[in-house]
Amino acid sequence: MADWTGPLTVGVEEEFHVVDLRTKYLSTRSGPLLEALPQSRFSKELQRSTVEANSEPFARLEDLAKDLCELRDMVIQTGQELGLGIVAAGTVPLADKSSMKISDDPRYERMLDDYQLLTREQLICGTQVHVQVEDKDLATAVAHSVTPWLPPLLALSCSSPFWFGEDTGYASYRTLVWQRWPTSGPMAKYESAADYERMIDNLIQAGTITDPGMIYFDVRPSAHVPTVELRVCDSCPRVDDIVLIAGLFRALVTRELAAVRRDPHREMQLEPVRAATWQATRSGLEGDLVDPVEGVPRAAAEVFMNLVDGLRPELEETGDWELISNLARDALARGSSAARQRRAFEREGRLSDVVDLLLEETRACTWTGPSSYRPAA
Template sequence: MTGPAIGVEEEFHIVDTGTRHLVPRSGLLLEALPKDRFTKELQRAAVESHTLPVHDLREVARDLAGLRAVMIAVAEDLGLGVVAAGSAPLTDLKQMRVTPDPRYEQIVDDYQLLAREQLICATQVHVEVGDPDLAIAISHRLAPWLAPMLALSCSSPYWLGEDTGYASYRTLVWRRWPTAGPMAKFESAAEYEGMLEELIRSGVISDAGMAYFDIRPSAHVPTVELRICDSCTRVDDIVLIAGLFRALVVRECPAIRRDPDSEVQLEPVRAATWQAARSGMEGELVDPVEGVRGPAASVIERMVAGLRPQLEEAGDWELVSALARDALGRGSSAERQRRAFARRGSLADVVDLLVAETAIGGWDEPVDGDTRPPCRPAA
């Protein structure tokens, strides 16, 4: 039993363990990290890692945990902390620096404050889809499921030292880019490529990599890429999201063949995504099927149950359903961050929580045939 190959890209903030502030020191880290698994980002206060494409969710988990362990060890030797979250609570914009790179420098010149404030980190999941036309259709047709996927990852309640009132303020920061959001319907990969060429000719974007849709066909590998999720402090949550996204992709393939002309209305999708960013798992979500708001836990439970045939086919059902129960019982990172702040009114405590969760939020290998990772108490 197996499914299409999966790969994950994780973006991490770099913080000073003394001041707890975001710091532009990615260059020091990258000098000591494997160049084939870690790379730079627009801002020098972030680093990205990527797993190798594999078919087994447990292999994804082991790779993610291993990459984190390597990065954290290097960071600790430099007096730095690593934070896997959508935003870093303590940031001084005047201290931030863009990575020296002609492409990045052009982006800053073109987009100004948007680029200078691009101090957000995401989890991106790739699922193998070899047919380019099918990848285009999937990228559009899965839009209704963006909201619950985002809710599972919400980890950015604080922005520039303030509580935003949102579970994922990163989503609102990201939405300012001209190509961000759900992807419209295209009849073929050729039509999609034509649209990108038109955007590039217009000068609004400089290359295909700036098509920042929430789900998109990758510009470099034969995959469909989920891009809406915040960075997650816990590897468990990334594995959950990856397993669900793969199941959604697998389920949608025959649905597209049965009904190739179906089109998703994007206005409700945008509204539902906003709702997920606002409330996360602690409030209500718009149900992708019924189109009405309901408790987030109920919406996510129905999503997981509805994907059971695809999860069982891949051998993922016991693992993913257990991870979903754990995630819903634990609550969101956003809520844990707010509880940490409430204890003493200190954002430094929030940063300490994020550093600790990123470090211990690894993967416990199942033993004795048990497919369920042991639950860890919420911080």
């Protein structure tokens, strides 16, 4: 069992799409929205159709949930005054590519010049979870060690089946868009933080990337805070799912910290992880996932609950077992956002109905804590 002295703190960066409440299309009016929000908690992103909210770090998941709901309420209420809606999802199905613009920033302008279509089509949003790991060598080792267990977390978050008005056939098309960047995918094994940073320096010198912030691995040592950062997940309409992902990722980091301390040279094969990630992207919670231990297909619910059950010692140590197991069962009963979006579209054949569903789920954020927690209908 892990030898920590208290729960590792966990924080979340949530990316939101900004949509026009009248047309239900993506809007490039994030600028006026951000001007009305506190800069300490909200920031711009590459596209002018996106804003990012930054939670505080917390030891208790209940406190994280309340903070996320307060941030959502703040940005939603501010947006409504401007005729703007806020959507937490990997993609929004209605967008006019020709009207999209990148944010006014020299770094983003250089990215547009260097990467062209990749930058113009970066109309995606993710949920990033940070777990406290002060030692950079340990953070580097853990970022590699957790990789086999990330595809089930991606499957839980899948919320991007539509892309420019079409059903892609994938539960998370955002992942496929993201994987076009040269530094995406699972993180390889590095012997130390210095070794990892030499790799980044070499990529910068080669002209492939311009700064450490362009390392887009599924999980990585954060470039600006002492954490391990999960980046593989779509944005999630429901805060319940974010809390579930955050709790499980913290438990994974805690478990793998103990594992790399026992054996600092352990190495994960990345090819099976890439394949399992693709499978999660394709099916979400509605099909099979690749079992991280045996490498064979199993029902998503079985793979996911095996992950949860396997982390029970770490979850009990932090007092999260009851909350996380309840949230997990609820999430599996509800299914993925991708499936809910498709059902909304099938009813009347209108993509605006999908946007309305996402607006509603993003807005319906309440948290009363585990003592009174009840699974959502």
